[in-house]
Amino acid sequence: MENEVDGLDKRKAYILATVVYEYIATGEPVGSQALTQKYNLGVSSATVRNEMADLEAGGYLEQPHTSAGRVPSDAGYRTYVDALMSPEELGVDERRRIRDEMRDARAQLDEIVEQSSRLLGRLAGNLAFVTKPQSDTQSFRYAQLIWIGERSGIAIIVTSFGVASQSLFELRNDATPDDLTRLSNALNATFAGRLLRDCDDRSLAAVTKQCGFGEDMVGAVRAAFTGARTQEQPGIAASGAQHLLDQPEFRDVRKLRSILRILEEQRTLYDLVAGAFDSPAASVKIGHELGSEELADLSLVTVPYRFGERAVGMLSILGPRRMPYARLLALASGTAETLSERLHDVEVK
Amino acid sequence: MENEVDGLDKRKAYILATVVYEYIATGEPVGSQALTQKYNLGVSSATVRNEMADLEAGGYLEQPHTSAGRVPSDAGYRTYVDALMSPEELGVDERRRIRDEMRDARAQLDEIVEQSSRLLGRLAGNLAFVTKPQSDTQSFRYAQLIWIGERSGIAIIVTSFGVASQSLFELRNDATPDDLTRLSNALNATFAGRLLRDCDDRSLAAVTKQCGFGEDMVGAVRAAFTGARTQEQPGIAASGAQHLLDQPEFRDVRKLRSILRILEEQRTLYDLVAGAFDSPAASVKIGHELGSEELADLSLVTVPYRFGERAVGMLSILGPRRMPYARLLALASGTAETLSERLHDVEVK
DNA sequence: TTTAGCACTCCGGGCAAGCGAGTGCGAAGG
DNA sequence: CCTTCGCACTCGCTTGCCCGGAGTGCTAAA
Numbered sequence: 001m002e003n004e005v006d007g008l009d010k011r012k013a014y015i016l017a018t019v020v021y022e023y024i025a026t027g028e029p030v031g032s033q034a035l036t037q038k039y040n041l042g043v044s045s046a047t048v049r050n051e052m053a054d055l056e057a058g059g060y061l062e063q064p065h066t067s068a069g070r071v072p073s074d075a076g077y078r079t080y081v082d083a084l085m086s087p088e089e090l091g092v093d094e095r096r097r098i099r100d101e102m103r104d105a106r107a108q109l110d111e112i113v114e115q116s117s118r119l120l121g122r123l124a125g126n127l128a129f130v131t132k133p134q135s136d137t138q139s140f141r142y143a144q145l146i147w148i149g150e151r152s153g154i155a156i157i158v159t160s161f162g163v164a165s166q167s168l169f170e171l172r173n174d175a176t177p178d179d180l181t182r183l184s185n186a187l188n189a190t191f192a193g194r195l196l197r198d199c200d201d202r203s204l205a206a207v208t209k210q211c212g213f214g215e216d217m218v219g220a221v222r223a224a225f226t227g228a229r230t231q232e233q234p235g236i237a238a239s240g241a242q243h244l245l246d247q248p249e250f251r252d253v254r255k256l257r258s259i260l261r262i263l264e265e266q267r268t269l270y271d272l273v274a275g276a277f278d279s280p281a282a283s284v285k286i287g288h289e290l291g292s293e294e295l296a297d298l299s300l301v302t303v304p305y306r307f308g309e310r311a312v313g314m315l316s317i318l319g320p321r322r323m324p325y326a327r328l329l330a331l332a333s334g335t336a337e338t339l340s341e342r343l344h345d346v347e348v349k
Numbered sequence: 350m351e352n353e354v355d356g357l358d359k360r361k362a363y364i365l366a367t368v369v370y371e372y373i374a375t376g377e378p379v380g381s382q383a384l385t386q387k388y389n390l391g392v393s394s395a396t397v398r399n400e401m402a403d404l405e406a407g408g409y410l411e412q413p414h415t416s417a418g419r420v421p422s423d424a425g426y427r428t429y430v431d432a433l434m435s436p437e438e439l440g441v442d443e444r445r446r447i448r449d450e451m452r453d454a455r456a457q458l459d460e461i462v463e464q465s466s467r468l469l470g471r472l473a474g475n476l477a478f479v480t481k482p483q484s485d486t487q488s489f490r491y492a493q494l495i496w497i498g499e500r501s502g503i504a505i506i507v508t509s510f511g512v513a514s515q516s517l518f519e520l521r522n523d524a525t526p527d528d529l530t531r532l533s534n535a536l537n538a539t540f541a542g543r544l545l546r547d548c549d550d551r552s553l554a555a556v557t558k559q560c561g562f563g564e565d566m567v568g569a570v571r572a573a574f575t576g577a578r579t580q581e582q583p584g585i586a587a588s589g590a591q592h593l594l595d596q597p598e599f600r601d602v603r604k605l606r607s608i609l610r611i612l613e614e615q616r617t618l619y620d621l622v623a624g625a626f627d628s629p630a631a632s633v634k635i636g637h638e639l640g641s642e643e644l645a646d647l648s649l650v651t652v653p654y655r656f657g658e659r660a661v662g663m664l665s666i667l668g669p670r671r672m673p674y675a676r677l678l679a680l681a682s683g684t685a686e687t688l689s690e691r692l693h694d695v696e697v698k
Numbered sequence: 699t700t701t702a703g704c705a706c707t708c709c710g711g712g713c714a715a716g717c718g719a720g721t722g723c724g725a726a727g728g
Numbered sequence: 729c730c731t732t733c734g735c736a737c738t739c740g741c742t743t744g745c746c747c748g749g750a751g752t753g754c755t756a757a758a
Binding site: 239250 | 514515589591697
């Protein structure tokens with residue numbers, strides 16, 4: 001039937017939506033009377049009570065204890081996010097403010113990523129974090145192999161976002177500085193503009209051998225490119241942890257400890273967003289969907305940012321399940337958009 | 350007189366030391382009876398009471414409220430740290446463990462700095478942070494100016510710790526790739542091994558002009574070196590914030606918020622240790638000495654680490670004033686030592 | 699100068715009472 | 729058959745109170 005949503009009739013859906021909305025707003029378990037008083041439901045509290053009992057039986061609501069109001073369950077939030085809430089858009093002035101604040105960062109990849117995480121954390125009033133562009137979605141810009149002595153050299157590779165990575169290598173044969181320059185030029189000519197992940201080992205070896213180098217040099221070049229590809233892979237800027245302290249759900253200090261630990265282990269932080277990485281659009285993970293008991297009463301909103309058409313990184317907001325999803329999605333999208341724009345400023349042309 | 354310490358007679362000094370020691374150990378305000386029971390003072394609790402009243406009048410102790418025990422004041426801690434406590438040394442096995450764990454980090458500046466902050470945070474059970482080497486204490490290793498088109502080039506400067514910084518510049522005249530190589534070689538020859546801060550603008554200009562370049566190129570080279578000098582200046586690795594949650598003094602969430610905020614603002618974090626930067630030895634700042642009301646019940650232990658003879662950065666521990674100063678000083682020194690050793694592994698020779 | 703004794707203070711835990719918000723259910727009404 | 733009303737019941741939270749324990753300051757005696 002068209003007046004069913006997710007297996008709920010229209011009235012149940014509306015009541016669920018209202019409960020979630022009210023709980024998000026107040027943080028207090030919401031009861032039937034309070035609901036009928038504040039919202040014009042057109043039915044009495046007793047009816048609402050019956051409906052709420054049904055919703056609880058269906059797993060959408062939970063009761064902290066008898067004689068308390070209802071609170072949404074993971075499933076309740078999920079339905080709300082997927083089907084019930086009305087999406088939000090940022091106002092023009094909000095957009096402008098985001099853009100203005102993003103301008104404060106200098107045109108350096110690290111700076112604009114950090115700035116966007118600070119900005120998002122502050123606007124969203126929650127913990128925000130932003131992954132640096134996956135380095136294998138960046139493209140190769142320049143390589144320079146530098147002779148630094150009879151037996152060793154240093155390889156520098158610059159990506160399209162102006163990130164330089166360097167690695168040392170040994171020189172086994174009697175290569176001259178000129179040889180290295182020749183090889184640098186050949187690499188630059190061959191791979192210019194190509195995605196880093198497409199600079200595969202085979203073509204690297206081919207170019208190196210063409211310049212008259214042997215296996216040892218192939219290994220060095222390969223290592224240099226691998227270094228550039230994996231460098232800073234899980235690099236993440238996080239910010240806004242202090243806002244979590246305002247949330248009543250963190251009166252319990254143990255929760256906080258989990259968060260702080262996660263914050264310091266970039267690895268875990270990265271795993272959190274990793275799941276969202278395949279999907280090109282915004283994603284919301286609620287409570288247990290995060291896959292960890294520690295994080296069971298948190299939610300995560302993740303939005304990709306792009307360079308051109310390609311999604312290159314993620315902006316995320318981590319906060320209590322009881323978060324204003326529509327608003328945060330709008331904020332994250334807006335910030336992602338601006339970040340994407342600024343990405344063009346750091347591009348090495 | 351030789352049996353006075355800091356204006357306190359011997360018995361007062363001993364009682365003060367015991368009070369501080371006991372308070373650090375238990376976290377409870379310490380009363381006269383408890384003290385005489387646990388420590389063999391050779392006098393009755395009443396006498397201790399009188400002495401404590403004197404110490405309070407002298408500003409060394411404070412009373413949270415009437416009918417509670419005494420707690421050390423900033424001045425009390427200060428006297429304890431300066432004159433009363435007995436310094437600690439790490440055991441051989443502890444040293445070995447630190448060394449072993451530091452070996453886990455790869456030979457990259459960032460990694461060993463982060464590893465040492467993680468290690469120190471965990472061992473000290475407090476928030477630890479480590480500044481990266483001041484970049485102007487590093488020395489110049491290589492410069493490479495790369496021709497990337499008719500009108501632009503990229504300058505890459507590698508420091509003695511293998512940190513590469515890059516900057517873009519414009520080419521106004523019709524310089525060729527060979528010209529740039531020639532200039533690179535000249536820079537390398539002239540400045541090899543010199544401290545970055547000693548690569549002054551005048552000598553840079555001289556070398557550049559000698560190679561036949563004009564003012565525009567001088568500006569570019571100067572900018573590149575300035576970039577290398579100031580890059581990452583306040584770079585700080587922090588870790589162990591979650592330990593602070595165990596401390597009873599953080600039951601008050603507002604305290605925690607200050608800390609988290611500071612943690613995210615590298616600037617403030619840097620200012621904290623900046624004061625200790627001139628002094629070559631370990632330094633302890635207690636409570637209000639930190640210069641901020643927010644941090645008034647915290648203390649900071651700071652120890653420099655060296656490269657060769659030169660102090661290049663700082664290891665710090667931030668925790669409640671009630672911290673085991675002697676132990677933390679020993680831990681920080683031990684970690685600093687090991688960090689200093691590992692610094693040689695990242696040196697670009 | 700030290701010690702013993704004593705009255706006083708204050709914090710914190712434990713307990714009971716009362717309040718308020720909310721539920722569930724049976725019966726009445728449309 | 730669905731909705732509504734009325735009512736008894738539940739339960740957590742707050743308030744007020746009491747009491748024990750730890751500690752202090754003061755006075756007087758050794």
